[in-house]
Amino acid sequence: MEILKIDNVSLIYQTDEAETHALNDVNLSIEDGEFVAIIGPSGCGKTTILTLISGLMKPTSGAIYLDGKVIDKPVGDIGYMLQRDHLFPWRTILSNALLGPELQKKKTPETVAYVNELIEKYGLGEFKKAYPRQLSGGMRQRAALIRTLAYRPKILLLDEPFSALDYQTRLAVCDDVHRIIKSEKKTAVLVTHDISEAISLADRIVVLSARPATVKKIYEPGIEGTPLKRREDKSFSRWFDTIYKDIST
């Protein structure tokens, strides 16, 4: 079932200095439960696509539909995860995770129980009462993911969520995030410029052209398993080469 539809979306930024044509007729359809990676050259408009999906900005032309309804303002059914975790240092991990339900006035006993369960299930149980600074970078990113899951968003937007981590941690967190998103059966859109990250995480990979971005190619590598497993698959490097050529030409 289609959950998200990006229909002929274009976007032009207006600033004092210039007009920037960021997106040009982008079309994309995303199925429920799918993990899609968007990849493209630096500055091509990847973040812009996520901002549009979140409803924080309106497309210059075209429209985006979530569950068949046009998105035109943020309504809180979208989970955002960024490069840095942005946990609030004055809140404990539990209270950080409850931020979303609190803002949406949905902090019911059952939501609290659900959030507690998520924290336990994904290995942060003993850090519930801890403050973010007491956690490692990888654990903080996991806590940030739990915070976005807490208000049960329909779709998760991940904007290079691993790029601030060191290589070892990045592989581990990649695995964590993949496992959590799959076991919660969430739809996810990941933006990255790391090709191997895209192949190891996504079911489908959307390659964008340089700015103004349009959808250039869509691949379905069909490799199964955890990100670490996929990196060992024999077709991995072939996919890498294909996508690399697409991006650099």
Add this chain to the structure above:
Amino acid sequence: MKKILTLREQYLLDKRKNKIKIIAIQLAVLILFFGLWELLAQTGAIDPFFTSSPSRMLKTLKTLAGQDLFKHIGTTLLECICGFIIATVAGTVIAILLWWSSTLRKVTEPYIVVLNSLPKIALGPVIIIWMGAGYGAIITMTVLICIIVTIMSVLAGFMECDEDKILLMRAMGANKFQILFKLLLPSSIPNLISVLKINVGLSWVGVIMGEYLVSSAGLGYLIIYGGQVFKLDLVMASTLILCLLAALMYFSVALVEKHVKKSR
């Protein structure tokens, strides 16, 4: 037999020793200063009529304590604390309004810049005429001196807040009130505390300036009065009390800071 210390114990011991040393030297400087002052005055090397001396200050304080010293202290302290609180609260509220409305912020910007560089004492006569020569004028002067700095620093703190954090909250469906109360204010607490510290200093400037202009009571009044009748003992003694009060207020804020830091 001497106990052998571990590296850690040695480090802690050294650190404590060093701290004691600093405090001892600080005390010694203070004692030396007053001692020398007293000595020079006693031996006639300086004229206590112009410089006063610790013993004469003490005597003055004793007589004053029997009369109305505490009324003067109370007056000044009350004016100072009122001005401090009004300026901090009102300044913060105005900063919130300016953050809320970017139109308001842009419109008021040049006025705030001008008010900031204006020496507030120039408004003294106007304040006296409008507020009358009394507490009102003094507190107004104090508020004027503190409030502009408060507005500017609190607003700067708000504007510095991480854009991405705001974006995250908006994506979660937060409204402007929630962004203010759940993000901006809590993340501004260190900034608010440094504003408090600045205002402690500035509110004393305001109060004493105010009392120089108008007043029939207060430490500023005692200092001015003492100067006019050439009673240097009174001037020096009042200044000393002022020093103590200012220090006391500063340390109260420092205590608040310590408490807040601990609970975060």
